[in-house]
Amino acid sequence: MFGFRTLGFALLALRASAGPIAKRAEAYYNPADNGGSMLTNAGSLGEPLNVIVSGQSSPDVLSYDGIVNYARAIGFSTECFGIHLGGPQSANLGDGNGWVNQTAELREDYGHANVGTCLESGIGGNHFRVFKQDGGDADSGALFLAASTEEPSTEHHTIIPDGYDIGRDTLVSWALGTTSYGGVTYSTTGENVTGLLQAGTSGINHDIAIDGIVTVLTVTIQ
Template structure:
């Protein structure tokens, strides 16, 4: 009898809480990240209710790219397809990259390993579509980055038949100079991501076009730490979702 009484009391308290503050109940009990079930390795399950991009894990992809058959680098920035339509084109992404301080590789020549990524869009592992390097000065700025080191990012578009979101997935990082074989700096993945986010949200322009981005942070797409991460460099597991609007 005592057990039944306690159970009835708990139900009464819960109902009174919902009636008194339904917003508190919805946000704290139903939507709390701590309430989302986790896999045994600590990862959160795939997101199924995103708008402007699709969680690659839903269709066998992942939020790390591939530098070999196992390890890779974090895809730590997503440009949502809710962004300015021009930026969602390849030409538009190149223009936008210039506005935030990047440009094409030095003299159009590729340096370093070509990465692949599986965005869960049905196209399997595909090679990077764009590699942008920090542009220090006009004309030869990215050549200086190749020597001195700095920020760079790789980009893939999610546009297969299983997930045709049109979003860009970027792998951003900061690397050391050529004497260090362009190895990623300590905390380089987080630094590379934050460099892009800071510039994008501050507002940028290029050749008469102005943009400003809103950012939403997502946890659960990447597992925090060094597991399967290239160079064994830890990252914080956060992914920046950018919606870039033209001003």
């Protein structure tokens, strides 16, 4: 008879043959814990890294092509004809890589993934910069985003009043729930975290106050 003891041995053998159970990645590491910063380097001041795409998201979201496709699913796309005006910003995510230039900059596409960012470049809107935490000292794989809403080109793309918090909230509102692009469907949940950023204007570009909230998004490909 196939008793409980035999069943137990069978389950142990099955578990052993399957190999070790993979440990889930950390959602993110606090850059400040290892000499990094939650502010980018935009010159003498910085912009807040106010959204994190968790390292516990589907791995395909956390690559360059993955975040670009996800961005297109939530209302953003690559820059107009691939042309970037202005210098890239850098960030030190405390992962041992030091200050590294942004991986990408994605802009609001006004409903047209191919050419809509040309409109954003002209009239302004939402955009975000992407930095990946993947160094050997803190390899979460998470993407740290600096989101903001900017003025039109006639105002030299400066950030609107309260533009960092507005940029974060706009991006999050577009991301939450179910979205899709290019045959890929995403489910996104969010959690607000305090303690990573200091509220106020200290060190913030354009002397624009922030509320100190960082939203952590977990993105799952369905």
